[in-house]
Amino acid sequence: MHNHRPDTIGAALTDSPVGQLAWIAEKFKRRTTGGYRAPDVDRDQLLTNVSLYWFTRSGASIAQFYYESEHSGAGMSMTPGVPSGWAVFDTHPLMRRAMDPWRAIGHWSEFTEGGHFPAMEEPKLLADDLRTFFRSIS
Incomplete structure (x- = not known):
């Protein structure tokens, strides 16, 4: 799922708009038989979503959330x-x-x-x- 350590991906998410775009675009990929396919979303919607993370500098914090959620061992409550x-x-x-x-x-x-x-x-x-x-x- 989201196995990237936040300290290794955080720099790419806050220092590079291309890094932020790549990370979000990867989330848009969908599984298909034999691999993944590109997203079927409007380019403006995708860029708006990426911009929200980029301009608020929140990419690293969401990566931290994903990482901690996956590795905490705490169950859902x-x-x-x-x-x-x-x-x-x-x-x-x-x-x-x-x-x-x-x-x-x-x-x-x-x-x-x-x-x-x-x-x-x-x-x-x-x-x-x-x-x-x-x-x-x-």
């Missing part, structure tokens, strides 16, 4: 009694077993389409799922 919902896009079928082994998440949706940025890649699927979740708790 869900606050009891608080409605929660997850929509996962283009992920492994074992995702729920790993992220929600006790079935504590009340609303769980898996989509084969989309990827790391579903609001840009599959906005209708995400919006419909959000509507479904909020209707279920109102």
Whole structure:
């Protein structure tokens, strides 16, 4: 997943707009049979997303978050009694077993389409799922 140590990738994410672009563009790649394919997103959307990380200098901190989340050994914690919902896009079928082994998440949706940025890649699927979740708790 995100195995880059933040101290090794952080410089590229804060010192080079090309490094930031490469890191984010990699997140847009989607698995296909036999490899990966380039993202199907508008160039302006991609550059806007990269710019948000670049101009706020937050690339290294998000890399740190990913690294710590993956290597902390701490499990997921869900606050009891608080409605929660997850929509996962283009992920492994074992995702729920790993992220929600006790079935504590009340609303769980898996989509084969989309990827790391579903609001840009599959906005209708995400919006419909959000509507479904909020209707279920109102």
